[in-house]
């Protein structure tokens with residue numbers, strides 16, 4: 001019986017591994033050509049001030065429109081891009097695209113908002129990161145105050161001393177810095193106070209059950225309290241329900257982001273999205289629908 005099971009498992013497992021290996025190879029080969037073939041798209045998801053409901057920023061989220069595989073999620077190709085080093089040119093492309101897009105929105109007369117770009121760990125370690133950022137800002141003419149960089153807590157905590165230095169250089173350019181996925185990366189308070197950062201972004205894993213799980217609620221409120229006392233803004237990601245929004249508002253979270261307000265959208269939809277919001281005319285109360 002056990003033997004038969006083992007054989008079945010074996011038969012099943014090998015082709016699956018091959019399929020995964022094939023897909024990986026296909027992804028890796030096509031990832032090298034994706035930039036040249038203009039297969040990347042940037043989607044944008046708003047960050048919302050919890051009190052005024054104004055849009056403070058648009059986060060750039062990368063999408064890959066693969067010719068045969070269709071839309072590939074960042075979770076499937078960002079790790080691969082990191083392993084192959086391709087994240088450096090891809091990341092520079094995203095940064096440039098997002099800065100250019102923000103210039104365009106300004107020129108269209110939209111109210112000024114930051115554009116937030118995710119930086120991977122591999123990019124963060126590149127010695128020429130600052131040169132790239134300076135060049136992109138100079139080329140696009142975007143005010144550095146309208147750029148925000150998101151770096152995950154785990155990347156920063158890999159080498160806190162190095163991070164202190166790089167973050168200070170980035171901040172000296174006038175760029176905002178957020179710590180993404182905060183709460184998952186074991187920052188100590190001692191480290192946190194040394195980082196030149198503006199915002200803590202509560203990871204969506206704590207937001208999801210914040211109303212029903214007392215541990216998640218405790219973590220979220222602790223992050224908010226810590227951020228407030230360190231003079232940092234706190235934003236919650238992954239906000240999907242009015243209940244989560246109410247909890248975060250009652251606990252003095254500054255900003256929110258999530259499907260409740262908008263899923264990530266193509267740049268062409270942003271102007272309509274902003275126009276469709278009565279909140280741009282007059283702030284509405286928290287309990288009315290966004």
Ligand code: C2E
Pocket residue numbers: 045060061062073074075078091094118119120150180181204237238239240257258259260264
């Ligand atoms: P992230 O930066 O933490 O982005 C948040 C992810 O949560 C995004 O997934 C977003 O679409 C998703 N999300 C937003 N609102 C909600 C919500 O209400 N509920 C739920 N369940 N999910 C929500 P996405 O776009 O698939 O990106 C996943 C990750 O890929 C990002 O996590 C980021 O780490 C990475 N990524 C995306 N674009 C880039 C990029 O240009 N460069 C780098 N280095 N990484 C990127």
Ligand code: MG
Pocket residue numbers: 059118150180
């Ligand atoms: Mg992010």
Ligand code: MG
Pocket residue numbers: 180181201203204237
């Ligand atoms: Mg995040």
Ligand code: MG
Pocket residue numbers: 181
């Ligand atoms: Mg995340």
